[in-house]
Amino acid sequence: MIGTDDFSALIEASATATADQEERVAWLTDRLAERPADDVVDFALRLDEARSRADLWCLWGPALHICAGLCSDDGFHYFQAWLIGLGQEVFDRVVADPDALADLPQVRRLAGRSVRDWADDEWPDWEPLDYVADHAYERITGLAEGLDDAVEARGRELRLSPDPSDERWDLCDPAELARRYPRLVALFPLVPGVRGGICETARP
Template sequence: MDVDEFWLFLQRSREVTSDPDERLRWLGVHLARSPLSRIVDFQILLNQIRRRSDTYDMWEAANLIFGGDCSTDGFWYFQAWLIGLGRDTFDLVVTDPDNLADVPEVRRLAGRSMREWTGEWPEWEALSYVAAGAYEEATGEQEGVYDAMARRGHRDQSDPHPTGLSWSSRNPTEAVRRLPRLSRIFSLGASEP
């Protein structure tokens, strides 16, 4: 599997259903039927692609959306969600996190209490584990995908390690300067946890 196939595979899951759980089932079933190398490729590519969104600017954009409370885990799950939106959207927001203001899935959350986000939370933790589940399904080896990755010189990631300069979206002047459009639709304190 190469990067184009990875994105096509995710796109096909989204064409089948928009429900995240059903997409995971589809991805898991189709990965488990694939050669083991393809399952390992999927996890390696997921990690590599996720790394592109692993910046302080993106974390602070997520922090704005989450009302100032985007934890390390929350950001990790947010990155997977971004990937799940597809290649075009991912590339758009990785280029400039302020472009999240144009993403329909983000705009639908604006101005609403986080309590009302049932089924719409911008996170997709389980995408991180779909390859592990498929590998186990195919081989019976629990977490065997990580050993297979290690044999190929890759280690799995489980936390963000952002690049760029650290800053805080809690500073309204800085948030408006760095994320002007997103700051207009999500201001810290506008959504309650």
């Protein structure tokens, strides 16, 4: 069985093993593939539960701002995985106070730079984490896409896109952004412009 603490320990151990996201995914897949198939289902459910905690408009707003408007449904889904990958302490702190993103070295190193200049591994997303459990389950059972059936057998369904649970607000309102996230807006100042057709006010 993989409980919440076990899930967090695995995520954090992968970061200790290697800083490279792809190598972390391979490490996690290998570790899970050594365990019973039910543990892999547990892992998928713990990931989904963690993601649900971060599935908030109050987090989508700063994610959109950091990425200069380039944070669609898929982008925010993968941003949630990235946040989970930073470890339990960071995850809890940012979910409780999204403006704390401004304190993270992974965010601060992006400040003052155009998104066009970001390397692939600097983007605040971690899409491949979504596929760890699928690949491990298939390796154990030989069943392609068998994980979904196993999850459904437990009466659950994994979320595939954001469905924020808190009150929606205008994510592109510069005054509201500055009020909610003063440290983040100080780090990534708002200037007039249009990026990605999403926000009327965004960074260059």
